[in-house]
Amino acid sequence: MAITLQKGGSLNLSKKEPALKKILIGLGWEFQQGKNIDLDASVFMLDKHRKLPIDEYFVFYNNLKSPDGSVQHTGDNRTGAGEGDDEMILANLPLISPDIVEILILVTIHEAEAKRHHFGLLQHAYIRLVDVETNREVLRYDLDAEFGSYTEVEFGKLHREEGEWHFTASGLGTKAGLQSYVDKYV
Ligand SMILES: [Ca+2]
Numbered sequence: 001m002a003i004t005l006q007k008g009g010s011l012n013l014s015k016k017e018p019a020l021k022k023i024l025i026g027l028g029w030e031f032q033q034g035k036n037i038d039l040d041a042s043v044f045m046l047d048k049h050r051k052l053p054i055d056e057y058f059v060f061y062n063n064l065k066s067p068d069g070s071v072q073h074t075g076d077n078r079t080g081a082g083e084g085d086d087e088m089i090l091a092n093l094p095l096i097s098p099d100i101v102e103i104l105i106l107v108t109i110h111e112a113e114a115k116r117h118h119f120g121l122l123q124h125a126y127i128r129l130v131d132v133e134t135n136r137e138v139l140r141y142d143l144d145a146e147f148g149s150y151t152e153v154e155f156g157k158l159h160r161e162e163g164e165w166h167f168t169a170s171g172l173g174t175k176a177g178l179q180s181y182v183d184k185y186v
């Protein structure tokens, strides 16, 4: 059964997708001649106080694996050159530490402010959530079309309630910079 979520929509993954164990967050964009826009996918894994239990629960291009081994970033891509997902984050839900109750998924543009970059300069830029075992796409946003004037997009969050995982599609564009998220959650 296919699921699609509107912005702000929420889904009980444990109920609707009981077989879902491994998810892939895929970020894709196209190389822009002369601009060289660098998109970054990151996740913040938060405890019940909505903080990182330790800094290494911020998984991004300089910290590719969460301390519990549940979340893995496949590595930084600086240009977006090539087809398909240019950056990927894999999450294995059963391995997530019991201390973690929320996983916030974010896309940012590297040095956006200094270089005056924003999603509107891109073409065919997207972020998607995929069920790894069935290769089925659960959710996708087109970043250039829907978030043109912004420099970050909060894609969505996984949150644990009474032992069940829910996913909320935030679809929230901001211009505050990655550091503002780090400041908020450290
Ligand atoms: Ca990157």
Ligand SMILES: [Ca+2]
Binding pocket: 028, 029, 030, 031, 080, 081, 082, 083, 084, 085, 086
């Ligand atoms: Ca690409």
